[in-house]
Amino acid sequence: MSLSTTKALGRSDSAIRRPFRWPTLLTDNGAGLAYGGDYNPDQWPETTWDEDIRLMRQAHVNTVALGIFSWSRLEPREGEYDFDWLDRIIDKLGRAGIAVDLASATAAAPLWLYERHPEVLPVDRYGHVVNPGSRQSWRPTSPVFRTYALELCRRLAERYKDHPAVTAWHMNNEYGWNNRNDYSDDSQRAFREWCRAKYGTIDALNEAWGTAFWSQHVNDFDEILLPRHMGGDAMANPSQQLDYERFGSDALKEFYKAERDAIARICPDKPFTTNFMVSTDQCAMDYADWSDEVDFVSNDHYFHEGESHLDELACSDSLVSGFALGRPWYLMEHSTSAVQWKPLNARKRHGELIRDALAHVAMGADAINFFQWRQSRSGAEAFHSAMLPHAGAGTRVFRDVCELGGLLKRLGEAGLQGSRVAPSRTAILFDADSEWATRCQTLPSMKLSHWHDVRDWYRAFLDVADRADVVPLRADWSGYDTIVLPTVLVLSAADVRRLADFVRGGGTAIVGYATGLVDERFHVGLGGYPGAGDGLLRDVLGVRGEEFNIIGDEGEDGCDGCGCGGDGVTAVGDPATVGLSNGAVCRLWANVVDEVAPDAAVLARYEGDTATEWELDGTPAIVRHDYGDGTAYFVGCDFDRGDIARFLRDVGYGRGRGRADCADGWADEPSGQSDARILHVTRETDGRRFDFYINRAHDDTVVREPAGETLIAYRCDTGVADGAGVADAAGAACRAVTLHRNGVLVTTTASRTQ
Structure with a gap:
């Protein structure tokens, strides 16, 4: 295996990104929204196939992913291949x-x-x-496994390269699900090669890894070890660990590319993809880097139970759209209802199946697929929901599957396919390096989570009716007014220069409390915090810190292990929080800012008894600094979602003018204003726009004066409300649509460019 062409940090230039190619459907013009799911006919008697296809047509299914886990059926013994069954089912599907x-x-x-x-x-x-x-019980760096896998790829490509029903290639499945980190000898050999390609000389590696610490100097690349288990509470070199995470992403990417290229040499005219795993509980790879290597971006997303369900979906989808550079992307898997791999597996409530699917469409998906078509009767995923449940076609789930198929068909016929999500004014930046780095065991706090902080900021923007985009750190920020860096722990000097140029040129940057503490080598910048960019980040923010005040719930006794005894004080007498002068509360991390630039404004300070106890009373917590033609905000401590929304309203984001701190996180807004309880997303083509309004709340919400023609009114009541209900700014009756729980309204209108 060769990783010699891997670029530093596992990143690739977007200029060498593969051209966008989208799979065609078997419709008259090849267009429409794709709808279907994983299909595993080899797990069922062949006598069920015709019934499957009949029910698929009833549900408006127009695409399936086939053969994902079928290797043992395709090659039951080494060198003996059986494609006859696959021929038969592909032919049946194509004719349908x-x-x-x-x-x-x-x-x-x-x-x-x-x-x-x-x-x-x-x-x-x-x-x-x-x-x-289980799945993926193989080493990405094994030359033996690669030989067998690529032979199967070539056999499949030769067999189906000209089959008209095969319109796309699905490489492997969820790379890294069970083999993201491999500590084998094959992996060690490949890691040494990766390091040699990246650093060139062993002196450069020793400098990057800071091997003078703990006598870790290596004399040759062949002495490099993997960060294996080193003892009970031993701590890995964080620079080495970060490189190992990058290497693991690259190693699996190289395996994907080998599979793709083996097929592409035989069948180059059909698009290639693999399904990412992006949700705010996982983002296993550097998918910004991986997205350069697929013809269209695909993702598997499974819902989070509870009140974050819809918001988390939208946040994850926004990042997937960022990976896709705003082009349409493919939802390869989600669930009709419960899964079977969590400690507790909640079902979807009435309306959530259709609402979730339409939300994915709103956020840029032109393909909606489920795992799986027919629910398994045996095996590890027997209790994972499917489009056709154990109870059969006479079920609520299957009726919803059929209704959803009809709605997607309507959207496709209206011309939604190929439209793009209209960009927001604000971009929240996500970076795989920072997500990996915040898991490090050697930080001031082991409770950091870059991705969860991105999610909290995303939700807070929704709470002030000012939706943000989530984009990779490496993205082009020039089209945005504001960028937000929540716990972007790792910032290279080049990244800091980009940030400085953005602000100097008139942009606004909101920089979070643990951002820019280390560079891409995991080296701490000197001269005070945040040290990234040799002090340039401090210049932009107008602050300098000398320590971090780490608090939290790690006391010895008390409720839920927090040691506070239920009164907010730890067992050893230290406060578990720090208050701010604006009413917000810090619960994890407070920067001890000891210098503020003369031209900076302190917007909030630590204040009160808890601040006094921590010797922080009067210390700046939130600072605004004008830099060039723009503005930078330094948020020097952690906030929960409600306090983030408070901060955003205080500095002018959102259109709500009601309560600043509501129990449900939403402000009461006057008539005519945007309603924070509604997720509003617009998709646009050259000649038409589509507006999606999705109820975020559990009770009814109202869309006032929706523009254009109604395409979909799912769980909605339409009509006119009088001045006692919904009115325009002058108090006159206006057209309104009431969205019940899980309600979705989709309208369409000719865009201004038509």
Whole structure:
């Protein structure tokens, strides 16, 4: 395996991004929104296939992902291939007008391969072999496994390169689900090669990793070790650990590229993708980097139970759209209802199946697919919901699946496909390096989470009716008025210069409390915090800090292990929070800012008894600094979602003018203003716009004067309300649509450019 062409930090220039290619459907013009899911006919008697296809047509299914876990059926014994069954089902699907996204089938290898070649099995950080029997029980760096996998890819490509029903290639499945971190000898050899390609000389590596600490100097690349388990409370070199995370993402990407290229040499005219795993509880790879290597971006998303359900979906989708550079993307998997892999697996309530799918469309998805078509009767995912449940077609789930298919067909016929999500004014920046870095065991607090902070800021913008985009750190920010950096722990000097140029040129930057503490080598900048960019970040923000005041719930006794005894004080007498002069509360991390630039304004200070106890009373907590033609805000402590929304209203974001601190996070807004309880997203083409209004609340909400023609009114009441209900600014009756819980309204109108 060669990783010699991998660029530093695992990033690639967007100029070499693969051209965007979208799979066609088997419609008259090849267009429309794709709808379907994973289909596993080899897990069922062939006598069920015709019924499957009949029900698929009833549900308006027009595409399926096929063969994802079928290697043992395709090659039941080494070198013996059986494609006849696959021929038959692809032909049946094609005649029914259902396109096939054909998998490389390499996600789960047959047991005979593991029996013959146990050396392909991954090894965990403790030296334990990861045994077969699940998915992805193979080393990304194994030359033996690669040989077998690529042979299967070539066989599939030769067989189906000209089949008209096969319109896309689906490489592997959820790369890294079970083999993201491999500590085998194969991995160690590949990591040494990766380091050699990145650093060139061993002196450069020693400098980058700071190996003078703890006598870790290496004399040659062949002495480099993986950060395996080193003892009970031993701490890995954070610079080495960060490089190992980058290497792991690159190693799996190189395996994906090898599979893709093996098929592309035989079948170059059909688009390639692989399904990312982006939700705010996971983002396993550097998907900004991976997105350069697919023809269209795909994602698997599974809902979060509870009040964050819809907001988390929108936040994750916004980042996927950022990876796709605003082009349409493909929802490869989500669930019709409950999954089976969480400690508690809640079902979706009435309306959530359709609402979630339409929300994905609103956020840029031109394909809506589920795992899976027919619910398994055996195996590890038997209790994972599906489009066709155990109870059959006479079920609420299947009726909703059919209704959703009709709604998507209507949107496709209206011309939604290919439209783009209208950009917001604000971009929240996400970076894989910072997400990996915040998991480090050597930081002032081990409770940091970059991705969760992105989610909290995203939700707070929704709460003030001012939706933000989530984009990769490496993205072009020039089209935005404001950028937000929540816990972007890792900032290179080049990133800081980009930030400074953005603000100097008239932009606004909001910089969070643990941003810019280290550079891309995990080296701390000197001269005070935040030190990134050799002090340039401090110049932009107009602040200098000398320490961090870490607080929280790690006391010895008390409720839920927090040691506060229920009164907000830890068992050893230290306050578990710090108050601010604006009413906000810090619960984790307070920067001890000791210098503020003369031209900076302090917007809030630590204040009160808790601040006094921590010797922070009067210390600046939020600072505004004009820099060039723009403005930078330094938010020097952690906030919860409600306090973030408070800050945003205080500095002029959002259009709500009601209560600043509501129990549900939303302000009461006057008639005629945007309603923070509604997620409003617009998609646009050259000649038409589509407005999606989705109820975020549990009770009814009202859309006032929606523009254009109604395409979809799901769980909505339409009509006119009088002055006692909904009125325009003058108090006159106006057209209004009431969205019930899980309600969605979609309207369309000719855009101004038509």
